[in-house]
Amino acid sequence: MVGLPSFSLPTNGIKHEQPHTSVHIKDKELGKGTLFITESNVSWVNSCTGEGFSLEYPHIALHAVSRDLNAYPSECLLCYAGLAN
Template sequence: MVILTSFPPPDEGIRHREEATAAYIQSRDLGKGTLYIAESRVSWVGQDSSGFSLEYPSVALHALSRDLRAFPEECLYLMIDGDLGEGEEESSENGQDDEQPASEIRFVPDDKSHLEAMYKAMSECQALHPDPADVGDSDDDGVYEDADEDDEGAEYDVRAAEQQRGCHQLEADAGNGDWEAEEPGDEPMETGQFEDAEPDH
């Protein structure tokens, strides 16, 4: 769970710092603050000095969302393992209590031209913290050793995550192997909504 608390921002290993960035947890608007994408964690500090930090292993997926039908502003989208406190009712109503809960966080900078830099910094930092379970699963298929060979699998992971959370048409870089949130054995569905999902061969 993400709990808002007062804490100092990170002072080491910061790859990107973005001021005037609004944070949304699920549909909850936390207001504007400063986003810190550091090598150790992702932190957001609001104008009242309260904020939250995320450990990279808890981030199941990150992507750029430019579909204004899914969300009214372009943003850096994160899917987080675990329920942040607003999805319990929906989960029980749908009878999906046996599935692992997931929550959505969006970071919306005032300057949308900085989104690419935010995404790049996020990708670089998350690559420093591979999930131990993913590393174990990748021993046989070389997920981390040969990222180029796993482009199609990464594309499927993004799409499967969108279908689960109802956030369609995310623009994701399929060359990033950090999004292994699903098992890539199933047959992928449509690929037309992914603008950046072409394999890099």
């Protein structure tokens, strides 16, 4: 099971806001919410629960847009996060 903390919406440096976005960690869907692309991070908050997360850019090891419907049933943004030193 994936647990998320309560999360405050980003307010500064928002470059893009995408509502009605699903998040999946491994095979677990965390629900629908809003994805925020800001000057310093990628954040997502669940519309119903207010739970979410934020990844600062130095912690994102890889990101890509996938349009391969054989790999995943819809177009998606892939993000792999690692620990920065």
